[in-house]
Amino acid sequence: MSKFFDYFQIAGLTFFISVFTGITSYLFLIKRINPFTIIIGKKGMRLIVEIFIFVGIVLWIIEVFLHALHLNLRIFPSFLDIQLINSTPLKFTGIIFVTTGFVVYTLGLAVFRSSWRMAIDEKNPGKLITKGIFSCIRNPIFTFFNFYFIGTFLINGSLIFLLFAIFIAVNLHYQILHEEKTLLKIYGQAYQDYCAKASRYFISKLVSSKNNRKS
Numbered sequence: 001m002s003k004f005f006d007y008f009q010i011a012g013l014t015f016f017i018s019v020f021t022g023i024t025s026y027l028f029l030i031k032r033i034n035p036f037t038i039i040i041g042k043k044g045m046r047l048i049v050e051i052f053i054f055v056g057i058v059l060w061i062i063e064v065f066l067h068a069l070h071l072n073l074r075i076f077p078s079f080l081d082i083q084l085i086n087s088t089p090l091k092f093t094g095i096i097f098v099t100t101g102f103v104v105y106t107l108g109l110a111v112f113r114s115s116w117r118m119a120i121d122e123k124n125p126g127k128l129i130t131k132g133i134f135s136c137i138r139n140p141i142f143t144f145f146n147f148y149f150i151g152t153f154l155i156n157g158s159l160i161f162l163l164f165a166i167f168i169a170v171n172l173h174y175q176i177l178h179e180e181k182t183l184l185k186i187y188g189q190a191y192q193d194y195c196a197k198a199s200r201y202f203i204s205k206l207v208s209s210k211n212n213r214k215s
Contacts, residue, residue: 087157142176
């Protein structure tokens, strides 16, 4: 059974890396668009956070591969491998989290298409996207990362993956708050109206609006 969870993690990372490489290659080579807008023109804390997020995701990917392949190589102190939880039901819950994250990720990219960037392209922001999954979640890609990191912790149960999950959640939330200010400057009232309809992470507003219509 343990091999199943290892295979799942390897397959998940392969899917994520393949999709990421595919879409960035398409934009860069076919559309002649540079999607790597991360850290460009950024200063201070925002620059630091974007660097932290990028480096953190890279280190996390390496760590997941090392654990899933049961390699003795480590990039962090061994005490961080301490097992906090080891429950088969929680491992399957982790799979549900990761799978849900991938669904959100795929739906988000399907709507983004050529508009996808790593961070906001403030010089060429394009049209405000509010359709598809964006009609109920304003940040599907960031939501995907939170689901993926939490799910990976539940599958592995070690301290290092809990710290990674907390790290990514805190830094992405900081990034979102700053991006919201930028989007408000760019789109003004249209973005305010959009925020009133779509949730930052989840679909609570969509659910509540349906309940209100029923009542």
